Amino acid sequence: MPDIHLPEVELNIHTPKNTAEATIVENYVCTAENSPNIIRHITFDISGTALEGKFRTGQSIGVLPPGENEKGRPHKIRLYSVSSPTKGEKGKKHLVSTTVKRANEEVDGTFYLGVCSNYICNLKVGDKVKVTGPSGKRYLLPTNFQDFNYVFFATGTGIAPFRGMIMELFEQGFKGEAALVFGCPYRTDVIYPKYFSEMEEKHENFHYIKMISREDRRPDGSKYYVQTAIDDRSETLTPILEKENTLIYLCGMKGMETGIYWNLAQKGFLDYLDLRGDLASKSPLEWSWDEAKKLIKPSARTFEEVY
Ligand code: FAD
Ligand code: A2P
Numbered sequence: 001m002p003d004i005h006l007p008e009v010e011l012n013i014h015t016p017k018n019t020a021e022a023t024i025v026e027n028y029v030c031t032a033e034n035s036p037n038i039i040r041h042i043t044f045d046i047s048g049t050a051l052e053g054k055f056r057t058g059q060s061i062g063v064l065p066p067g068e069n070e071k072g073r074p075h076k077i078r079l080y081s082v083s084s085p086t087k088g089e090k091g092k093k094h095l096v097s098t099t100v101k102r103a104n105e106e107v108d109g110t111f112y113l114g115v116c117s118n119y120i121c122n123l124k125v126g127d128k129v130k131v132t133g134p135s136g137k138r139y140l141l142p143t144n145f146q147d148f149n150y151v152f153f154a155t156g157t158g159i160a161p162f163r164g165m166i167m168e169l170f171e172q173g174f175k176g177e178a179a180l181v182f183g184c185p186y187r188t189d190v191i192y193p194k195y196f197s198e199m200e201e202k203h204e205n206f207h208y209i210k211m212i213s214r215e216d217r218r219p220d221g222s223k224y225y226v227q228t229a230i231d232d233r234s235e236t237l238t239p240i241l242e243k244e245n246t247l248i249y250l251c252g253m254k255g256m257e258t259g260i261y262w263n264l265a266q267k268g269f270l271d272y273l274d275l276r277g278d279l280a281s282k283s284p285l286e287w288s289w290d291e292a293k294k295l296i297k298p299s300a301r302t303f304e305e306v307y
Contacts, residue, residue, distance in 0.1 A: 002147040019130035020049035024123045035188040043097045053093035056086045057164030058140040062132030065116040078116035081160035085168040099160040149176040149246040153226045155183045158252025159191045179207040183226040185214045227259035249303040261296040274299045
């Protein structure tokens, strides 16, 4: 396994107390079709700020929504993964993109709107917005990226960093194997479907796997989730996961990590995991779900961003 060299990054050039002003230059729905799960591709122009050229793919940008919460305190910053490559959206270092889902929820018959995601999704081209960052120092592609293969697991907007990373890898002539496993509820919710399907047609070393959870069931009645692809699409994933120089990245909803780690362990891919407590002394077949949740951490080969 080659050493993993991560790039040096600059962090928190702009902070919540010292935000930069960005201008919206793009805001469009980026799912396969219109869906109640509204997800938008947003591009910020950060020209003339100290942030220009500073966001690496894998990092996040902070957005400060205006106004106050119910306690009369100013709203807090929310983080959004950068979905553009390091060189900037469309190759322009003053443009940085993200992928935002409107966070809405009904609880006990009351419908709540997420403050910041709806604020961003409602912004129009030309509107100004307060931003911070960059944030995140490990969730990055290695500088020696050609030394590795990659399996990317994304649920929902967890796709954001992988859009940037996959653009970056293939624009630089990536030679290894890369697989993207993307999970969402319905086919209408697939994010950036055209881009990834075209990438799969163009590059035989890029594999695009969609796991749609609410349309069909697996033969045992369970849902198709990103982690079930380790079994359901093993013809594609096993040969990549077996290579000693493969890295895995996962991004999306909190909780997805345990399922992925559990399924990797059951298939014997223990090198992606850092087992704490007495887990390593037992067979994965004897683990309980609760101990797996508590005691499995990502190893050096695994990069995790869940929220
Ligand atoms: P909030 O106002 O914070 O509300 C959160 C949820 O609670 C909403 O669903 C809302 O409907 C519900 N709610 C509000 N009030 C109540 C109440 N009184 N009772 C019950 N429920 C209530 N998100 C993305 O979309 N894309 C990304 O790329 C992305 N990247 C991220 C990267 C990182 C590192 C992290 C930490 C988070 C990331 N997020 C991303 C999540 C994002 O930061 C926000 O958490 C998300 O947009 C929700 O924020 P909000 O202000 O819209 O919702
Ligand atoms: P489901 O909600 O049908 O259980 P989105 O963010 O657009 O809602 O998509 C998240 C996707 O991740 C959905 O398909 C969701 O399925 C799925 N999902 C839910 N829980 C888990 C989990 N623990 N591990 C992996 N995927 C999950």
